[in-house]
Amino acid sequence: MQRSILLAASLAALLSVPALADNPRPEGLAPLGPPPIPADNPMSAAKVELGKLLFFDPILSGNYAMPCSACHLPDAGWAVQDKISFGYPGTTHWRNSQTIVNAAYYGKLFWAGSSKSLESQARSAARGAVAGNGEDDMMEARLAFVPLYRDLFAEVFGDDWPKINHAYMAIAAFQRTLVQPDTPFDDYMRGDDAALTDQQKRGLELFAGKAGCIACHNGPLLSDQQYHNLGVPPYDGWDDDPLAQITFRFELYAKGSTEVLYRHTKDDPGAYFRAKDKQHMGKFRTPSLRYTAYTYPYMHNGMLESLKDVVEFYNAGGGENEFAATKSPVIKPLGLSDSEVDDLVAFLESLSGEEILIEEPDLPEMEPLPTLQN
Amino acid sequence: MRLHQLVLATALVAAGSSSVQAEPVPPIDVETALAELGKRMFYDTRLSGDTSLACATCHQPELAFTDGLPLAAAYTGAGHFRNTPTLANVGHRSAWMHDGRLGTNLNDVAREMITETYLMNMDMRVMQERMKQDPVYVAMFKKAGMSEPSNGGARKALMAFMHTIASRGAPYDDGSLSAAAERGQNLFEGKAGCVACHSGPRFTDDKPHNTGVPDNPEIWADPFRHSAFVTYAKFMGVENYMNLREDLGAYVRTHEPETARRFLTPTLRELTFTGPYMHNGVFDTLEEVVDFYNAGGGEDPLKDPRLKPLNLVPSEKADLIAFLTALSGESFDTEAFVWTQDDYDYAPIENWRQVTN
Numbered sequence: 116m117q118r119s120i121l122l123a124a125s126l127a128a129l130l131s132v133p134a135l136a137d138n139p140r141p142e143g144l145a146p147l148g149p150p151p152i153p154a155d156n157p158m159s160a161a162k163v164e165l166g167k168l169l170f171f172d173p174i175l176s177g178n179y180a181m182p183c184s185a186c187h188l189p190d191a192g193w194a195v196q197d198k199i200s201f202g203y204p205g206t207t208h209w210r211n212s213q214t215i216v217n218a219a220y221y222g223k224l225f226w227a228g229s230s231k232s233l234e235s236q237a238r239s240a241a242r243g244a245v246a247g248n249g250e251d252d253m254m255e256a257r258l259a260f261v262p263l264y265r266d267l268f269a270e271v272f273g274d275d276w277p278k279i280n281h282a283y284m285a286i287a288a289f290q291r292t293l294v295q296p297d298t299p300f301d302d303y304m305r306g307d308d309a310a311l312t313d314q315q316k317r318g319l320e321l322f323a324g325k326a327g328c329i330a331c332h333n334g335p336l337l338s339d340q341q342y343h344n345l346g347v348p349p350y351d352g353w354d355d356d357p358l359a360q361i362t363f364r365f366e367l368y369a370k371g372s373t374e375v376l377y378r379h380t381k382d383d384p385g386a387y388f389r390a391k392d393k394q395h396m397g398k399f400r401t402p403s404l405r406y407t408a409y410t411y412p413y414m415h416n417g418m419l420e421s422l423k424d425v426v427e428f429y430n431a432g433g434g435e436n437e438f439a440a441t442k443s444p445v446i447k448p449l450g451l452s453d454s455e456v457d458d459l460v461a462f463l464e465s466l467s468g469e470e471i472l473i474e475e476p477d478l479p480e481m482e483p484l485p486t487l488q489n
Numbered sequence: 490m491r492l493h494q495l496v497l498a499t500a501l502v503a504a505g506s507s508s509v510q511a512e513p514v515p516p517i518d519v520e521t522a523l524a525e526l527g528k529r530m531f532y533d534t535r536l537s538g539d540t541s542l543a544c545a546t547c548h549q550p551e552l553a554f555t556d557g558l559p560l561a562a563a564y565t566g567a568g569h570f571r572n573t574p575t576l577a578n579v580g581h582r583s584a585w586m587h588d589g590r591l592g593t594n595l596n597d598v599a600r601e602m603i604t605e606t607y608l609m610n611m612d613m614r615v616m617q618e619r620m621k622q623d624p625v626y627v628a629m630f631k632k633a634g635m636s637e638p639s640n641g642g643a644r645k646a647l648m649a650f651m652h653t654i655a656s657r658g659a660p661y662d663d664g665s666l667s668a669a670a671e672r673g674q675n676l677f678e679g680k681a682g683c684v685a686c687h688s689g690p691r692f693t694d695d696k697p698h699n700t701g702v703p704d705n706p707e708i709w710a711d712p713f714r715h716s717a718f719v720t721y722a723k724f725m726g727v728e729n730y731m732n733l734r735e736d737l738g739a740y741v742r743t744h745e746p747e748t749a750r751r752f753l754t755p756t757l758r759e760l761t762f763t764g765p766y767m768h769n770g771v772f773d774t775l776e777e778v779v780d781f782y783n784a785g786g787g788e789d790p791l792k793d794p795r796l797k798p799l800n801l802v803p804s805e806k807a808d809l810i811a812f813l814t815a816l817s818g819e820s821f822d823t824e825a826f827v828w829t830q831d832d833y834d835y836a837p838i839e840n841w842r843q844v845t846n
Binding site for chain 1: 535537538539540541564565566567606607610612614615617618619621622709710711712713715716717719720723724731732734835836837838841842845846
């Protein structure tokens with residue numbers, strides 16, 4: 116139901132012809148179209164339904180208690196409204212939980228772009244030691260003990276027994292329905308001059324002009340999907356939270372560090388871990404600005420509390436962290452007045468539509484396995 | 490051969506002495522500081538992924554490091570399909586796990602227990618960093634000659650602690666067997682033939698045998714146990730693992746059909762603490778175990794041909810049990826084997842930005 120509404124909305128977006136507008140729309144921005152669907156994981160209603168169940172089902176975690184939705188809570192912006200994400204029990208995470216909404220449009224997932232698809236992102240999250248801490252063979256074995264999953268995996272994927280990779284594909288398909296292409300901004304970009312307030316229009320002009328946000332926050336997603344260091348200060352929990360200190364060192368260790376890096380780094384090296392290239396130290400993927408009304412706090416470590424804090428951060432020319440050598444040269448003091456800051460914040464608010472809430476599914480349970488199945 | 494042994498045993502009994510000189514389990518040299526570190530770790534739930542289980546959750550000192558259950562507990566969201574074995578004299582074993590699939594050393598056994606998804610489900614990299622966050626561990630690793638907590642050091646320490654778990658004070662070792670127990674020992678080594686597999690100071694040949702132990706249907710009735718079994722069978726490369734409804738034992742490491750349902754001979758030391766018995770806990774009492782062997786074991790086409798009905802009369806069965814009971818010594822629920830301080834805590838690392846990780 117949710118999906119059909121969203122698909123209808125995106126279809127309407129595609130077909131609508133921008134009416135003659137009073138203001139020219141800034142180049143480099145665009146309304147959001149339908150999400151890309153990978154050829155090897157086509158959508159179907161049954162697959163989305165299965166993915167929705169699995170998204171909420173703790174069966175896909177080590178302790179049968181940490182579903183995707185544990186850290187991507189629908190009523191918390193499909194994220195966690197705290198600086199960093201909840202970790203697996205006995206741990207804490209080290210980065211801010213990103214919203215699922217519009218995740219379908221990213222070419223790479225996670226803050227440092229370490230997953231190439233939603234499918235592989237789901238797998239990494241289910242298995243990560245400070246996330247789901249599950250093991251593929253065990254999770255796959257459990258799925259076979261749920262009669263409904265046996266039926267649905269057979270129907271959707273033709274599986275004799277549920278395959279764990281198909282679970283990740285179904286979850287990705289469900290996530291591709293959690294899109295929002297009909298914000299006030301989208302309506303405005305499609306020609307509805309009344310969709311933005313005057314203040315928001317002034318904010319948009321600043322966004323594309325004086326404030327220069329558009330340099331990185333561009334395209335329909337308002338993200339260049341590139342990696343930048345803005346000088347966001349390090350997560351402050353590392354100063355005094357033992358669990359956070361444990362996870363920080365674990366991540367340095369697990370992601371592959373030299374002895375020097377492991378001993379001396381005190382901040383998240385971000386995209387460095389992908390190619391182990393020092394010029395990527397402290398860089399994170401430009402996030403979409405969509406749905407941000409619900410996804411506070413902000414930045415890869417949640418160190419900025421409100422959208423206004425974010426705008427003021429940029430107005431001051433970004434911040435400082437230990438990766439000064441890689442800080443983006445684009446980030447300079449902006450000289451925005453207080454009212455301009457407010458205008459920009461007002462525009463950012465136009466990038467969020469209604470809160471996307473769904474009725475969480477009733478979850479099936481494992482049952483004894485009858486003999487001579489299949 | 491059998492007849493010859495019997496004759497010899499009878500002769501020795503007639504001479505008024507025990508048939509075989511009591512053989513105590515020899516001690517293993519350990520580094521005290523390392524074993525002490527291992528002892529603290531053994532009781533620390535932070536060695537499991539969600540901090541819910543310690544080694545001692547299933548290996549409880551007051552039960553000779555077993556748990557009193559037919560089938561072991563397991564990690565949160567899983568169930569086990571085997572009985573918890575005792576750790577008494579575990580350092581002398583030459584193979585571990587009921588199927589014998591670990592044949593190296595206790596360092597590897599510790600790693601397997603800690604990291605296995607249905608056991609402690611611990612990413613040892615997280616475990617290392619947890620230990621580094623606990624000042625008591627930092628000090629204990631130093632005292633044990635290691636610069637800082639590490640996974641390798643942790644496993645060495647657990648191995649050292651397990652090497653300290655030695656039986657002591659059993660009537661068998663003290664030479665204080667009752668008359669019934671002495672008669673039982675003669676049966677054990679003679680008519681009942683137990684010694685064929687239960688040999689040596691630990692009363693085991695450490696080899697797998699098929700004795701026809703009946704299936705424990707609880708494994709297949711409980712989807713949490715059964716799904717853990719599927720995970721295991723799949724990992725071990727057992728074909729048709731989804732339709733399997735039997736524990737194939739040593740087959741998982743040989744994949745040779747004749748080895749199906751063979752399980753390692755368990756030690757008979759500390760039996761009074763370690764029920765229920767057999768690899769799947771199907772027998773609650775030693776009486777049931779003795780009845781099982783008296784009947785020639787269970788029904789299995791691959792059963793060891795040496796298992797035949799023993800024709801023991803009730804008094805002989807009682808004597809045999811008296812002997813088996815005399816192989817149990819003092820409880821391990823003592824300061825030497827238990828970490829008694831409630832000091833498991835993390836401390837923030839002060840001045841975090843200035844110190845090295």
